[in-house]
Amino acid sequence: MKLGIAIFPSLELQEKVNSYRKRYDSHYSVIAPHMTLKSHFEAADIDEVAQQVAAVAEHTSTFDIQINKVSNFAPVKYVIYFKVEMNETLTHLHRQFAELFGEDPHPYVPHLTIAQDLTSQEFEDVYGQLQMTSVNYSETIDKISLCYQLENGHWNVYETFKLNS
Numbered sequence: 001m002k003l004g005i006a007i008f009p010s011l012e013l014q015e016k017v018n019s020y021r022k023r024y025d026s027h028y029s030v031i032a033p034h035m036t037l038k039s040h041f042e043a044a045d046i047d048e049v050a051q052q053v054a055a056v057a058e059h060t061s062t063f064d065i066q067i068n069k070v071s072n073f074a075p076v077k078y079v080i081y082f083k084v085e086m087n088e089t090l091t092h093l094h095r096q097f098a099e100l101f102g103e104d105p106h107p108y109v110p111h112l113t114i115a116q117d118l119t120s121q122e123f124e125d126v127y128g129q130l131q132m133t134s135v136n137y138s139e140t141i142d143k144i145s146l147c148y149q150l151e152n153g154h155w156n157v158y159e160t161f162k163l164n165s
Helices: 013-024 048-059 088-101 118-130
Strands: 002-007 035-042 063-072 080-084 111-115 137-141 143-149 155-162
Touching: 002 048, 002 088, 013 111, 013 118, 013 137, 035 088, 035 137, 048 088, 048 143, 063 088, 063 111, 063 118, 080 118, 111 118
Parallel strands: none
Antiparallel strands: 002 035, 002 143, 063 080, 063 137, 080 111, 143 155
């Protein structure tokens, strides 16, 4: 079974992200706006994974995130995102999940995707427009979610875990 661990931000921030995603993100209907903590990995027993995620959540306090700019992964991938400022808790969570479920194939960059699968011309146009957009969001993160992928490629939340207040 293909699993992933994510943070789903507030509905207000999800709506802002979706205002771009519905136009520019081919995965708009596959999963809600989220920040990946552990990219997809295979596991046979989702309940065992859930217990491990619960243990990590139990020892993690709520924390704040800050988003101040639009960035991208070009030229590796034509992906545009809201950049989440790295903090100790995000680093710690990512490291713990990598130790439990394997390293990700790429460096960890906390973000909320707003555009992907663009041609180079679309990327240049959209990124140019979005760079002029003022971005300033902050919010407290109080939960993390274990997700699983369906056969049709869509992702669902299996269980959500509250962080310590």
